[in-house]
Amino acid sequence: MAIKPATQIGDPAIRARSVALASASSPSTKKIARDLIDSMRSYNLVGMAAPQIGINKRIFVTEIRQTRTRNPKTEDPVRVFVNPRIVAVSRKQAIDYEGCGSVSHGGLFGAVRRSYIVTVTAYGLDGKKFTLRAEGLLARIIQHETDHLNGVVFLDRMKDMGSLMDRELLRGA
Ligand SMILES: [Zn+2]
Numbered sequence: 227m228a229i230k231p232a233t234q235i236g237d238p239a240i241r242a243r244s245v246a247l248a249s250a251s252s253p254s255t256k257k258i259a260r261d262l263i264d265s266m267r268s269y270n271l272v273g274m275a276a277p278q279i280g281i282n283k284r285i286f287v288t289e290i291r292q293t294r295t296r297n298p299k300t301e302d303p304v305r306v307f308v309n310p311r312i313v314a315v316s317r318k319q320a321i322d323y324e325g326c327g328s329v330s331h332g333g334l335f336g337a338v339r340r341s342y343i344v345t346v347t348a349y350g351l352d353g354k355k356f357t358l359r360a361e362g363l364l365a366r367i368i369q370h371e372t373d374h375l376n377g378v379v380f381l382d383r384m385k386d387m388g389s390l391m392d393r394e395l396l397r398g399a
Pocket residue numbers: 325326327328370374
């Protein structure tokens with residue numbers, strides 16, 4: 227188990243464009259995935275991308291765990307996406323609040339408009355390519371994490387900076 231420090235905005239790793247992994251099933255890829263999962267859980271995040279632990283490779287992980295405030299229907303098991311590519315997005319969009327472990331350690335939230343449904347292709351740690359159609363929160367996380375691989379953070383996607391909110395205020399809202 228290895229919890230890595232969450233890289234913060236201002237660190238060049240967050241703004242760099244990450245490069246593809248040569249192998250999805252190699253021991254080094256599996257180690258990055260393991261570290262990402264451990265770190266994501268430790269920081270209580272629903273997704274984490276390699277640049278967030280200072281590695282500019284195209285891999286991210288997601289996991290939607292149940293919380294007191296989260297709708298149980300949104301629960302989703304841990305998933306690993308190596309060399310992911312969003313191949314289709316719905317015309318339907320949704321606006322919701324997002325935070326990020328690399329933006330003030332998850333302390334800031336803002337409203338971001340994103341596609342409601344996405345189709346993503348990626349490789350699993352078994353080296354096999356898969357296609358996933360995701361909607362709602364999982365679709366949002368996949369778009370947020372894919373952005374990280376291209377040096378983009380949710381602040382860049384915000385149209386209304388006036389919606390920025392401290393985490394504690396959002397919880398109380
Ligand atoms: Zn993030």
